[in-house]
Amino acid sequence: MARPIIAKAQVEVARKVGADALAHGCTGKGNDQVRFESCYAALAPDLQVIAPWREWELSSRESLLDYLAERDIPCSASATKIYSRDANAWHISHEGGELEDPWCEPTEKVWTMTASPEQAPDKPEYVSVKVENGEITAVNDKALSPFECLNVLNDIAAKHGVGRVDIVENRLVGMKSRGCYETPGGTVMMAALQAIDELVLDKTSRSWKAQLSEQFAQLLYDGRWFTPLQQSVMAAAQSLCSTASGDVVLKLYKGSVTAVQKRSPNSLYSEDFATFGADEVYNQAHAEGFIRLFSLPSRIAALQKQQKG
8 A cells, every 4th residue: 555655755756856867666576556657647657677686686685784784883683683674653574584474473573563463452342433434434433534544453462462464365476475464453444344344334325335345455456546447446446335333332352452342323134124033024925935936946947857757
């Protein structure tokens, strides 16, 4: 998500100072080179791109560390902690080092943002979140911007070990890579938004939003932010968020986050209809005809098989 923002700012600065080129420090094996340069192409196709990792004699992170050491340039990475880390408000990612072997369990020196679930507090913590039109606007009854909510939730969720992910993904350039990610506040936000969606979206709308989510994730991963497709998907998502308002209480405990209370003024849930007790709004006998029509294709197919022998 950070790449379109960085690329856009680069182009703005390049235009301001009259630069004739843009540069990035991505390796020749990763996704980010595609993301940066796709954004450059959409915003400043006339500017040259300089990519030292592809053009200089930098074939590995070890050679890069040597390059920096020779010039007394400080760097947080070392030969013993040779991870590739990338942090922003949303999360921090970790690649390289011991993680290049999928059989190797990440040690605690990999994680830098969240507590180990095993070492997290033994008592769960409850946090309340307000959602307005698909945005988080308050935490524990304190009104904040979505960005400020994220920062607050990062602090709360990190100490409970929430948001750790260890995955093998498919890079754009064709190879698989293994990465560990820490997204504590974002994980709580997603759980809250999904809880509200469960209340306010009907079945087909939720299915459609899931398809949009997959499409959006893919275009974002591929660096296609400045495209008509992104604008189209975002417009559809905004439409679905128009009723996504309400309150959610989430339980944080030992690496997990669970929405335990949820309500919305736009909720489609009706206890009068859903109750297993006596009610006056639903005639259960009507289900018989519905089931017969719903299963009619299967019934017809079975009858045909019987007729054929």
